[in-house]
Amino acid sequence: MSEDIRTPIREFISAKFPQISLDDDEDILALGFVNSLFAMELVMFVERTFGVRVPNEQLKLDNFRTMNAMADLVRGLSESMRLSAG
Amino acid sequence: MTVPLTEAAGGTAADPGGVLDDVRGFAESEIAPHAEEWDQNERLPPKLLTRIGELGLWAPFLPAGLGGAGMTWATLGRVHEEIGRGCSSVRSFLTVHTMVTWTVQRWGTDGQRERWLPRLATGELLGAFCLTEPDSGSDASAAGTVAERVASGWVINGEKKWMTAGQVAGLLLVFCRTEGNMSAFLVPADTPGVEITPITGVMGTRASMLARIVLRDVTVGPDALVGPPGWAAATVMTGALDLGRYSVACGSVGILQACLDACVAYTSRRTVRDGRLSELQLIRRKISDMVVSGRAARLLCAEAGRLKDADDPATIMATWVAKYHASTAASAAASDAVQIHGANGFSAAYPAARLYRDAKVAEVIEGSTELQQLTIAEEAYREVAR
Numbered sequence: 001m002s003e004d005i006r007t008p009i010r011e012f013i014s015a016k017f018p019q020i021s022l023d024d025d026e027d028i029l030a031l032g033f034v035n036s037l038f039a040m041e042l043v044m045f046v047e048r049t050f051g052v053r054v055p056n057e058q059l060k061l062d063n064f065r066t067m068n069a070m071a072d073l074v075r076g077l078s079e080s081m082r083l084s085a086g
Numbered sequence: 087m088t089v090p091l092t093e094a095a096g097g098t099a100a101d102p103g104g105v106l107d108d109v110r111g112f113a114e115s116e117i118a119p120h121a122e123e124w125d126q127n128e129r130l131p132p133k134l135l136t137r138i139g140e141l142g143l144w145a146p147f148l149p150a151g152l153g154g155a156g157m158t159w160a161t162l163g164r165v166h167e168e169i170g171r172g173c174s175s176v177r178s179f180l181t182v183h184t185m186v187t188w189t190v191q192r193w194g195t196d197g198q199r200e201r202w203l204p205r206l207a208t209g210e211l212l213g214a215f216c217l218t219e220p221d222s223g224s225d226a227s228a229a230g231t232v233a234e235r236v237a238s239g240w241v242i243n244g245e246k247k248w249m250t251a252g253q254v255a256g257l258l259l260v261f262c263r264t265e266g267n268m269s270a271f272l273v274p275a276d277t278p279g280v281e282i283t284p285i286t287g288v289m290g291t292r293a294s295m296l297a298r299i300v301l302r303d304v305t306v307g308p309d310a311l312v313g314p315p316g317w318a319a320a321t322v323m324t325g326a327l328d329l330g331r332y333s334v335a336c337g338s339v340g341i342l343q344a345c346l347d348a349c350v351a352y353t354s355r356r357t358v359r360d361g362r363l364s365e366l367q368l369i370r371r372k373i374s375d376m377v378v379s380g381r382a383a384r385l386l387c388a389e390a391g392r393l394k395d396a397d398d399p400a401t402i403m404a405t406w407v408a409k410y411h412a413s414t415a416a417s418a419a420a421s422d423a424v425q426i427h428g429a430n431g432f433s434a435a436y437p438a439a440r441l442y443r444d445a446k447v448a449e450v451i452e453g454s455t456e457l458q459q460l461t462i463a464e465e466a467y468r469e470v471a472r
């Protein structure tokens with residue numbers, strides 16, 4: 001499941017920044033290419049691709065810092081959507 | 087007289103329910119004929135603001151349940167184009183109101199939505215977007231307004247400048263520094279400590295009722311914070327500026343159309359030694375440039391709108407591209423319009439001078455021409471490296 005989540009995110013980032021190859025735990029913010037514009041694109045991408053809405057309290061840098069952090073975020077949101085739907 | 091720039095191609099003229107015809111009729115009969123007077127008086131009449139509310143044009147993008155009409159972004163862009171064709175100051179009001187209202191809808195809590203959206207939807211309450219400061223414009227990260235957390239909520243201190251609609255807005259969306267990062271706050275304009283001073287004598291969008299807004303020990307509750315605390319730069323600010331940029335781009339298409347309308351009408355009447363202006367090839371060259379750049383701008387805006395409606399992140403870059411082209415093309419067309427009108431181009435009896443001044447504003451606000459050039463080129467290098 002985590003790999004399913006990470007794959008499209010990795011593809012989205014590497015389509016934008018082809019020179020960068022990312023480890024799952026690598027801090028993308030430390031690489032210096034994330035400006036507010038790209039961060040917004042990333043949030044939109046995550047919401048659209050996984051059909052989730054990231055609530056304000058989850059919209060923090062730490063949740064978008066690494067592939068694993070984003071995968072955890074999506075998993076958590078999908079889980080809570082499933083629970084509230086069921 | 088309206089000279090068709092383009093119609094229908096690529097579905098850009100989609101007009102569910104004929105709303106665009108109504109808006110065009112409104113702009114032609116109730117906005118354009120008064121635009122010079124409002125420009126001279128440096129204000130929009132309250133009656134007009136009420137009328138925009140009656141027509142449901144303040145926030146038609148809100149879902150019906152929240153007081154809107156569920157209008158798509160693509161159609162909203164055309165609405166802002168039509169209004170911008172009549173008067174850029176009115177379009178500026180719609181631009182900032184859209185940015186503030188969308189922020190409440192997108193990032194607000196249930197409580198904030200219930201409290202603010204009904205009155206924002208009708209325009210009973212107008213929004214102002216308060217980011218720029220006397221010493222920070224393009225570089226928003228240099229903003230010095232600070233919100234400090236206290237037991238009862240927040241205390242805000244700082245100074246904002248150049249707020250469109252600031253003289254009449256009831257709700258201010260204020261960007262502040264909080265513990266080193268940026269956060270956004272919804273501040274009612276009548277909160278004690280908010281001091282609003284009109285800015286007059288500006289060159290363009292003279293009726294947009296700009297204000298300087300000083301915040302001195304302004305105390306607001308915890309519910310004033312909107313969006314993620316400390317991460318407003320990448321969320322509230324970038325998202326709202328994206329919509330502002332889209333609205334300005336569409337408004338610039340309206341300026342292009344107004345330039346074309348005015349120039350075709352004028353050159354069809356005016357005669358010089360070598361004949362009617364409309365027959366002269368050097369004039370025709372300018373007219374053809376207006377047609378082509380106007381059509382291109384409208385299609386770029388339509389594409390940005392389509393991507394917004396699909397929640398596609400590519401809309402952000404598409405909007406930069408649309409705004410860069412539309413605003414610079416509007417400036418060029420308005421400059422040609424003044425030239426074509428000769429001395430009359432400098433007179434308030436013709437729209438050319440106002441269009442020229444208003445077009446220049448579009449090159450500075452919501453990301454200046456230079457910032458657009460930097461951003462678009464950066465993306466181009468990335469794309470080529472792909």
Ligand SMILES: Cc1cc2nc3c(=O)[nH]c(=O)nc-3n(C[C@H](O)[C@H](O)[C@H](O)COP(=O)(O)OP(=O)(O)OC[C@H]3O[C@@H](n4cnc5c(N)ncnc54)[C@H](O)[C@@H]3O)c2cc1C
Nearest residue numbers: 215216217218222223224248249250450451452454456457
């Ligand atoms: C009519 C009007 C209405 C406005 N309404 C609002 C509003 O409602 N809310 C709000 O918050 N603000 C508003 N503004 C302010 C507007 O957003 C700013 O003017 C704009 O962001 C530019 O900032 P600045 O004026 O401080 O220019 P500066 O940032 O000082 O820039 C000056 C010049 O330098 C150029 N420049 C800057 N950085 C670079 C660079 N890195 N490389 C090359 N060139 C560069 C700029 O493009 C510009 O040409 C309004 C302004 C006007 C004129």
